[in-house]
Amino acid sequence: MDADDVRRAIWRMAHEIVERNHGLEGVVVVGLQTGGVLMAEAFAEALQEIDGTEVPVGTLDVALYRDDIGIRPVLPEAVTDIPVDLDGATVVLVDDVLFTGRTIRAALDALTSYGRVRAVQLAVMVDRGHRELPIRPDFVGKNLPTRRDEMVNVSPTGVDLGELIKEGR
Amino acid sequence: MNHLLSIGDLTPADIDQLMRLSDTFAEVSRRAIPKVPALRGKNVVWLFYEDSTRTRLSFEQAAKRLSADTMTFSVGSSSVKKGESLRDTVLTIEAMGVDAVVVRHGSAGVPWQVARWVEDRVSVINAGDGWHEHPTQALLDCYTIREARGSLDGLRVGIVGDVKHSRVARSDVLAFTALGAEVTLVAPPTLLPPNLDGWPVRVSHDLDAVLGDLDVVYLLRMQRERMTEHLVPSLREYSERFGLDIRRAERLAADALIMHPGPMNRGVEISAEVADLPRSVIVDQVRNGVAVRMAVLFLLLGSGVERVLGPEVAADPTRLLSLEPEEVLR
Numbered sequence: 001m002d003a004d005d006v007r008r009a010i011w012r013m014a015h016e017i018v019e020r021n022h023g024l025e026g027v028v029v030v031g032l033q034t035g036g037v038l039m040a041e042a043f044a045e046a047l048q049e050i051d052g053t054e055v056p057v058g059t060l061d062v063a064l065y066r067d068d069i070g071i072r073p074v075l076p077e078a079v080t081d082i083p084v085d086l087d088g089a090t091v092v093l094v095d096d097v098l099f100t101g102r103t104i105r106a107a108l109d110a111l112t113s114y115g116r117v118r119a120v121q122l123a124v125m126v127d128r129g130h131r132e133l134p135i136r137p138d139f140v141g142k143n144l145p146t147r148r149d150e151m152v153n154v155s156p157t158g159v160d161l162g163e164l165i166k167e168g169r
Numbered sequence: 170m171n172h173l174l175s176i177g178d179l180t181p182a183d184i185d186q187l188m189r190l191s192d193t194f195a196e197v198s199r200r201a202i203p204k205v206p207a208l209r210g211k212n213v214v215w216l217f218y219e220d221s222t223r224t225r226l227s228f229e230q231a232a233k234r235l236s237a238d239t240m241t242f243s244v245g246s247s248s249v250k251k252g253e254s255l256r257d258t259v260l261t262i263e264a265m266g267v268d269a270v271v272v273r274h275g276s277a278g279v280p281w282q283v284a285r286w287v288e289d290r291v292s293v294i295n296a297g298d299g300w301h302e303h304p305t306q307a308l309l310d311c312y313t314i315r316e317a318r319g320s321l322d323g324l325r326v327g328i329v330g331d332v333k334h335s336r337v338a339r340s341d342v343l344a345f346t347a348l349g350a351e352v353t354l355v356a357p358p359t360l361l362p363p364n365l366d367g368w369p370v371r372v373s374h375d376l377d378a379v380l381g382d383l384d385v386v387y388l389l390r391m392q393r394e395r396m397t398e399h400l401v402p403s404l405r406e407y408s409e410r411f412g413l414d415i416r417r418a419e420r421l422a423a424d425a426l427i428m429h430p431g432p433m434n435r436g437v438e439i440s441a442e443v444a445d446l447p448r449s450v451i452v453d454q455v456r457n458g459v460a461v462r463m464a465v466l467f468l469l470l471g472s473g474v475e476r477v478l479g480p481e482v483a484a485d486p487t488r489l490l491s492l493e494p495e496e497v498l499r
Binding site: 061063064065069075076079080081082085109110112113114115 | 192193196197200203205206207208235467471
């Protein structure tokens with residue numbers, strides 16, 4: 001996927017989000033630290049253009065909810081910022097790559113600390129398979145079959161969204 | 170670093186990074202449900218040989234917000250009364266399978282001794298030893314100043330009062346100067362340590378002379394028992410010369426902060442109305458104490474460095490804070 005592919009995928013998923021929710025009322029976009037944050041902002045921009053509605057954007061660091069604390073090093077340093085009350089909101093969780101599903105499990109746990117959401121939907125740029133938990137995405141940029149030992153590289157300096165996702169080896 | 174015993178063990182970069190980790194936990198404390206499962210299954214025991222309300226409650230709140238289990242070893246109703254030695258007490262607690270011991274003791278150096286007995290099997294946190302150190306208080310003081318002023322670099326801090334008997338003052342001097350502040354100790358000669366060689370501080374015996382130059386006035390608790398030791402003629406005279414009343418507070422710079430480690434003697438080192446001024450951040454200190462202690466507990470117990478990154482990083486987990494997220498979350 002090059003820069004244009006990524007842009008088109010964001011645009012398509014944004015349309016699907018509007019369609020699924022019959023508009024954007026009560027929708028909050030939450031990007032997972034760190035790979036999902038730029039994508040969440042891109043979604044908010046696209047949604048604004050499509051529907052004319054400004055959706056609240058938040059960020060979430062799930063380090064404190066991981067199930068591997070104490071097994072591998074975990075340190076929260078990225079910002080968690082949920083700007084609105086999530087009681088009754090429809091949260092669109094955004095991440096760059098969906099792999100085992102464990103990060104999403106942690107994110108679902110974390111969201112409960114902010115109130116009782118009406119629904120959670122999941123948008124990812126790349127679904128690379130190998131799920132270890134019963135979790136599936138609602139909106140997918142690209143299904144990318146991988147081997148378990150492959151890496152899907154994410155550049156943290158993705159000012160240009162096209163450079164955000166690079167396909168693995 | 171398996172233990173937090175002294176501010177002196179931390180580099181300025183370590184302190185700075187602990188401050189940033191505290192930001193994360195301050196955010197947790199603002200949530201609708203201010204609790205995370207990060208230290209589930211960890212056990213923290215309070216070993217307090219000296220009275221303490223706020224420090225123990227603050228640690229307790231911090232541990233519970235991280236989902237750790239806590240136990241209190243209260244000296245008044247325990248085997249200590251039956252003559253058990255400190256060493257036996259510590260080894261008994263260790264044998265029950267705890268992950269951290271938070272120690273407060275009236276004698277300087279006890280946390281170090283405890284750390285030698287338990288080695289690396291249990292993390293030891295110094296919650297105040299004699300007149301020596303109180304590192305988490307110093308960290309929360311740094312965090313509070315940083316929150317109000319952005320940074321400690323170049324700030325002029327006056328620590329006023331009974332420095333001689335104050336572990337808070339010793340830890341604060343180390344922490345404030347490490348982060349670039351200039352510290353002036355303000356006290357009558359009888360309330361200063363007899364020897365200040367090697368302390369990176371200035372000394373004044375006249376609060377009024379330095380007041381206008383300070384960015385932070387840090388008032389220490391004036392303990393009533395100092396009266397019986399004849400270190401000051403009377404509390405009233407102390408208050409007259411070193412207490413922060415409204416007349417003196419009005420001479421402070423417009424953005425200067427007023428701090429106190431608590432518990433306050435209103436009317437002695439600080440007047441009642443000064444304690445309630447908007448620039449008095451004493452309540453913020455207490456609030457920030459929880460986030461800072463969460464950061465300390467998480468760093469020692471939850472960051473999981475030892476099993477993965479090996480002993481070099483485990484010996485100094487603050488190094489982990491400087492790694493890129495990609496390196497950490499491999």
